[in-house]
Amino acid sequence: MSELNSSIQPLRWQAGKLVMLDQRRLPLEQVWLEFESCGDVALAIRQMVVRGAPAIGIAAAYAVVLASRYAWAKKGTIWKQAMTRPLRDLAVSRPTAVNLQWAINHMQRRIDALPNNQQPEAVLLDAAKAIHDADITDNKTMGRLGAELIQPGSTVLTHCNAGALATGGFGTALGVIRQAHSEGKISRVYVDETRPWLQGARLTAWELMRDHIPCVLQADLAAAALLATGKVDWIIVGADRIAANGDVANKIGTYGLAVLAQYHQVKMMVVAPTATIDWQCESGSRIPIEQRERREVTHIGQHRHAPYEVEISNPAFDVTPAELITAIVTETGVVKSPSAVTMQSLRERRNTI
Numbered sequence: 001m002s003e004l005n006s007s008i009q010p011l012r013w014q015a016g017k018l019v020m021l022d023q024r025r026l027p028l029e030q031v032w033l034e035f036e037s038c039g040d041v042a043l044a045i046r047q048m049v050v051r052g053a054p055a056i057g058i059a060a061a062y063a064v065v066l067a068s069r070y071a072w073a074k075k076g077t078i079w080k081q082a083m084t085r086p087l088r089d090l091a092v093s094r095p096t097a098v099n100l101q102w103a104i105n106h107m108q109r110r111i112d113a114l115p116n117n118q119q120p121e122a123v124l125l126d127a128a129k130a131i132h133d134a135d136i137t138d139n140k141t142m143g144r145l146g147a148e149l150i151q152p153g154s155t156v157l158t159h160c161n162a163g164a165l166a167t168g169g170f171g172t173a174l175g176v177i178r179q180a181h182s183e184g185k186i187s188r189v190y191v192d193e194t195r196p197w198l199q200g201a202r203l204t205a206w207e208l209m210r211d212h213i214p215c216v217l218q219a220d221l222a223a224a225a226l227l228a229t230g231k232v233d234w235i236i237v238g239a240d241r242i243a244a245n246g247d248v249a250n251k252i253g254t255y256g257l258a259v260l261a262q263y264h265q266v267k268m269m270v271v272a273p274t275a276t277i278d279w280q281c282e283s284g285s286r287i288p289i290e291q292r293e294r295r296e297v298t299h300i301g302q303h304r305h306a307p308y309e310v311e312i313s314n315p316a317f318d319v320t321p322a323e324l325i326t327a328i329v330t331e332t333g334v335v336k337s338p339s340a341v342t343m344q345s346l347r348e349r350r351n352t353i
């Protein structure tokens, strides 16, 4: 526990290696794994050792550094030619979180700007660390902007994990919850367990308990009855890809919560950095939805609880239409009643690193 401070650093660069907390083993075990190759980081993203859109982007940025070291050692001044395949394999490790491609594109621009005869590792490491540091700063900014929308004594519901573990630290949705709680505005946080991977039960509940934020863990299917009680003021979630019109792809189950929120007059907040906005994606219908392994549905741990050959559907995300969202909170500002028109205000203010 000594390695984890209250903001929980899920990944870090140490002694020329990427070191990541194995989120598959939390909360019972805290195991840090070391990665020395881009391919191993791509596999770690695919297997959800590291997960969460911003954390995936940061891990990918560090993976590009690892790829550059190998390429320079193998190819010398023609190292750039050896970067195409590792970056392509990295890009396809998970299809929905656009932060992955955003980070690779950001690093590719730095690769393109480097002289062929310059050893790239130091420059690319600085670029990766800048992405990591900016993410934490942006999360603190979003925390403040989101907390401004919350009235004292609020009860909120969150789904999946959009906390320190899903980012470079502090969190997006949990960053707002952390900030609002520090301002005395949060009386209780309900946490959906978030089947099938249980990010809520295993990760969000763990983060909130470590920060002494009052939380109640519930089965996903309990959310409807909870909202019907009128106790909940806000549903606050993260995002994996936001379309140009404000449609939001997030963990499976988010869309159902948004429909319930509208029916029960509960406000819906999405918190995400502008790196999660895909301006080339005009609407949510164009967002690729990851289909994951059947075992995640048929098993919990080593225990199988479904018939062996039953057909399985395991989409990792769904899409919430913009009209069901009260506000999208980013590091450059808040868009209320998101739409293709109102989202444009973010485009003008998008920061660059």
Ligand SMILES: CSC[C@H]1O[C@H](OP(=O)(O)O)[C@H](O)[C@@H]1O
Binding pocket: 051, 052, 053, 054, 159, 160, 161, 162, 163, 166, 167, 172, 173, 199, 237, 238, 239, 240, 250, 251, 252, 316
């Ligand atoms: C701060 S983004 C977190 C976002 O990512 C999660 O998906 P996964 O755990 O599969 O990577 C979930 O959609 C969260 O909202």
